[in-house]
Amino acid sequence: MTETITSGKAAHATAAPPALGGLGLFTVLLGAALPLIDFFIVNVALPTIGHDLAASEAVLELVVAGYGLAYAVLLVLGGRLGDLFGRRRLFLGGMAAFGLTSLACGLAPSAWTLVAARV
Template structure:
């Protein structure tokens, strides 16, 4: 009888293992691409941003560096918070924060407001991105993991 109960628990644990489907993989990979795309878009738009917001070159450097610094410094913390509070929760929170900070960047009335919004956007990216690799690692295995990592 004890073997049967143990066997059923093992079967449920195996059956309950999360699986990352095609749409889920597409979603997390798209989220992984957003911070990089955003970084390069802003670099291309810097001359226009400088003109429209009357920003000096030093402030424009802060627009780029603030994002990169916040992202780099908080990346490990984002991974650890995902371990503590759940990858899904932090991923969705990071995505929402990234969207809101993107809106704040687009509506920034001054260069310094843009710098602050970009720092916050870097922090949101740092919360979101580690969850992508952790999700792929925990929800795939074998050839499917290799394919997902290759796509990443």
């Protein structure tokens, strides 16, 4: 470990973070692609969702727009929380939350429940 002297105080150089391997890169890229894939899936399924849940066009718009708005607002907060608590921990927590909310969306008995689960 190197040591430099600055104004009489010893400062230790920090170690570089471990390199991201091929599997790690694939995992991060897949995680980053999930919101886009989710948007495509929901847009294709909107007619069926509207029919099965007896949802109006306005509610279907909220299904899509609510998710997009929540994603955009929480993106910066998630980055900051990743800096504070660790990127890996927050990534795993986010993936778990994505899975649970996807399950809630799949089991939603009404259109408004679906909107709430998507947001």
